[in-house]
Amino acid sequence: MVGGLEIRPDAPALFSLATTDVDEARAFCRRMFYGPLRVDPVGDRSAFAFRADVVSLGSITVGEISYGSDIHVAIPDLETSYHVLAPLTGMLHSRHRGTVVLADPTRAAVYRPIGDIELDWPGSCRLLSIKVERGALERELDAALDQQIVTPLLLGDSFNVIDAPGRTWVSLVRLLFGEVLSGNGLSGQPRMASRWRDMVVSGLAMTVEHPYGEEPAGMRGPNRPRTVKRTLDAMHAEPSRQFTAADLATIAGVGVRVLQESFRQHVGMSPLTYLRRLRLDGVHGELSRSDPWQVNVSEVAFRWGFTHLGRFAGAYRDRYGVTPSQTLRERR
Structure with missing residues (x-):
């Protein structure tokens, strides 16, 4: 309880912004996701029309975001989070840790806490931006695999969202997001919202690819002490x-x-x-x-x-x- 206001981390909070002001859009994204984030329009700014709806729920933050015109985004180390970008329309050109990924409605891009990120984000691209607290995902994988794992997690740079389990996970995220936007669903109940949040984290732990093959045992790598x-x-x-x-x-x-x-x-x-x-x-x-x-x-x-x-x-x-x-x- 703070100054008469009860802070409930298991209750979802919704933030929205529609603007043609680049500085306002940049400040919103920094507040919702990462402070050092840079957003720079590329070429003609006349079509710039930022639109974002962002849901914050404990260890996860989910946003549906578009810019209306071509932009370049630069982000230094995420440090305390993992991140997934899943385009709903258009194609995103992503560079992270020396790897280039072309993310589109068939493939989501994945980012580890360490390593700069650069995005070429066209005006035609509208996407889901999912931030997951580092500790939450690492604890979930640690428990799921029942073994020590290297951290930061040796995740792959992308995963398929056309077939299961990627399709199922994105559908789960979109369902939670839509429920919060509607404002009258089960997500308004803190207990239900917290379970939904946990399903998003555990679902990602079982969905995300890694560089050692198809079996979860591939996550072993060097042990985390x-x-x-x-x-x-x-x-x-x-x-x-x-x-x-x-x-x-x-x-x-x-x-x-x-x-x-x-x-x-x-x-x-x-x-x-x-x-x-x-x-x-x-x-x-x-x-x-x-x-x-x-x-x-x-x-x-x-x-x-x-x-x-x-x-x-x-x-x-x-x-x-x-x-x-x-x-x-x-x-x-």
Whole structure:
């Protein structure tokens, strides 16, 4: 409960925007998905007509998005998320980790947390944009395969959406999205919405391709150490707790240097850097959903474990390109 407003992460939130203003469209996409995202029109801007409906539901964010004219999108490392782009119309030219994918209504593109993304997005392309929290998908695959897995997950760069299971998964996403848009379906019930969200995450875990062949056992690869898994689980369970490097090393059962090296190898950053970004994403998500007349930025920051507001504000601005108060004001 914040300022009389109850924040319910299992209740879907809907955000929509239609605009011909490039800056407004860019700010919306940064707020909904990734702060460092760049959107640049290519050629004639006269046809630019951005349209987006975005549903936020806990660990997933689903948007149906089009721009009306050709654009170029650049995104640095996603870091805390996996992402799927599934065109409904047109073709998307995608580059990620040295691989080019032509995504269209028959094939979706998949993005891992590490590696820059560049998209050539024509005006004819309307697509589903699905963001899945990194921890949610990794925990789901870890449980489904009943074994240690390398992280970031060694996912393939695309999957077929004409045949099952890809077709089934996209249909599930579209059904959830349509239910939230209609505003009078079962998705309005928090318990049902949370189960639907979990089905989207688990369905993706069973759908997405990987570079080792058809069998799930192909996900084995180099093992993720249990020390890293224990540390990640602890941080996700209590993101606001004032962990020190020594605390996390104790949880992992190894020395600080060993844990730091394991995180750099298997997560791509140090434990405390991951924790800070986890907290920032939590604050960002809450501010994006909250009523600015009822919520105070400082209270939200403190609740997510930030005790120095100056450093918090600087880190937030570096990650999302705007101040926390700007994110909250955009809800008015």
